[in-house]
Amino acid sequence: MVNDRELEVLINEIYEYYGYDFSGYSLASFKRRIDRLYNLDGFKNFAEFLSVIRSDEEYFKRMVEEITVNVTEMFRDPLFYKVLRTEVLPVLATKPFIRVWHAGCSTGEEVYSMAILLQEANLLHKSLLYATDLNPTVLDAARKGVFQLGMMKQYSENYILSGGKRDFSEYYTAHYGRAKFRDELSEKMVFSQHNLVSDRSFNEFDLILCRNVLIYFDKDLQEKALQLFDESLSNLAYLALGTKETIKFSPMHKRYEQLNREKIWRKIK
Known part of the structure; x- marks a missing residue:
């Protein structure tokens, strides 16, 4: 010990x-x-x-x-993705270009989930997804877009619960126990190492997702990360956190409104 x-x-x-x-x-x-x-x-x-x-x-x-904790899955918390699909993407659709940041993206399952949502909303062609993590090994895995085939049944169920209407298998090719997701999804992704503790903002985003990362930070570091996200969001943009995370106790919360009881906030000031 x-x-x-x-x-x-x-x-x-x-x-x-x-x-x-x-x-x-x-x-x-x-x-x-x-x-x-x-x-x-x-x-x-x-x-x-x-x-x-x-x-x-x-x-x-x-x-x-x-x-670094790397627990993730595609369309994790399907109701969260349903709100993204029905309430967030229609607003982002009005923008000429959409920038999304997945902070703490782990092995990439949620990044690919987001790309599928954007494609089904006919928005992927004008979007760019920045996916960052502290851990270079999981970033390498995420770049490949290859996941265990045995997980596809669960991912497909999550996808349907999120409002998906297609056959989920359309998005990947099965090969020797692996599922390789289509290149047209990964072509709109940029993977990069980023440390939420020490690195700064690198763009202005329309949507930032950082789910189930802040729970491993102490209060001061949580606030530091939230301020970084605040600086990185354009006006009227969205911030999405994990189920046990909130901005309620941060000074910045007065400048945000929460959507539909999900952990999604819109920057209003």
Whole structure:
């Protein structure tokens, strides 16, 4: 087990060596994942663990994969996507060009879900989806647009519950237990590494989705990320968060209105 003092040293060393800032992550969540990695790989003491982190960049990448939570699925929370489909996209349709940012996109399932919504609304041709994550390994997976074929039944059910009317299998090709999604979807995506803690805004967006990421941040880091999103949204644009996340306690909430009880807010000031 790693104690709190050792965690503090680890966080400082990671920032010094690699520029990753985990200081605002939930300490309990961070400690739990470090303890798991520490025991899984059989380290005898903290000094040995820290030495490997400092000297082995590949092992550091493995640590990042263990710490960053990558739980996602296509059309996750179908009612959320139904609101996007029926209330958000008709408004975005009035714009000459649509910019969407998926912050913390993980392996990309929700990015492809959004691309399908845009295509069915005949908006994909004038859209660009920026998909970012701290973890370069999951970004590589997301770029490929290849997912487990066994998940397609669940994804298809989610899609139908979100208001989808087509045969979901139209969007992918099955091959050796994998589902490869159509290139016309990924052609409208830009994947890039981005750190919500230390990196700044890089565009003005019409819709930002950051679902089930902020729950792993402490209060100060949550506020920092929300301010970043606020700076990155154009007027009358939308911010979408996860089911357990809110802007209710942020100073910025007065400039937003919530849609239909879903975790979607529109910037009104």
